[in-house]
Amino acid sequence: MEITDEKLLKIALVTSLIGIIGLIIFTPTIEVKEIDIKDINRGMIDEEVKIDGVIHDISQSKSKSSYFLTINDGTGQMQLIIFKTQAAELQENHLDITDFKNRKVEVVGKITEYKSQLELILSSKDSLKIIS
Incomplete structure (x- = not known):
């Protein structure tokens, strides 16, 4: 399987979206x-x-x-x-x-x-x- 620029872009986009969603979900639960x-x-x-x-x-x-x-x-x-x-x-x-x-x-x-x-x-x- 060859990794092309298009596949790399999709992987980066999905990973970024998962990270942002994770931040939105877990940020309110962070306590001082x-x-x-x-x-x-x-x-x-x-x-x-x-x-x-x-x-x-x-x-x-x-x-x-x-x-x-x-x-x-x-x-x-x-x-x-x-x-x-x-x-x-x-x-x-x-x-x-x-x-x-x-x-x-x-x-x-x-x-x-x-x-x-x-x-x-x-x-x-x-x-x-x-x-x-």
Whole structure:
């Protein structure tokens, strides 16, 4: 059996379609990894994770362009960064940043490093939810 350009093109097309259909089917089932703060390390930079914890402190940057929330999950604590645009989106949903203080929350964010400190940057306005 000889492989011609036409047969190769058909094989590539079918394989691509199977791959795209697979992505469409399985993408909604991919979940963000839930993790304890004590287990976060520099090897996880740029990973998206989910943390459940209590917001203990809230402050705003000097330039008023972002908020810094300290989240503690019982194993450790770290800074959660919320940028001004995300804070505005939260306020559109009738939530103020101060509403989260001393509340248990579920947060999804990306791990980053700033000035040798690991931080969590909020992924979207829907990535911060009050649990209790």
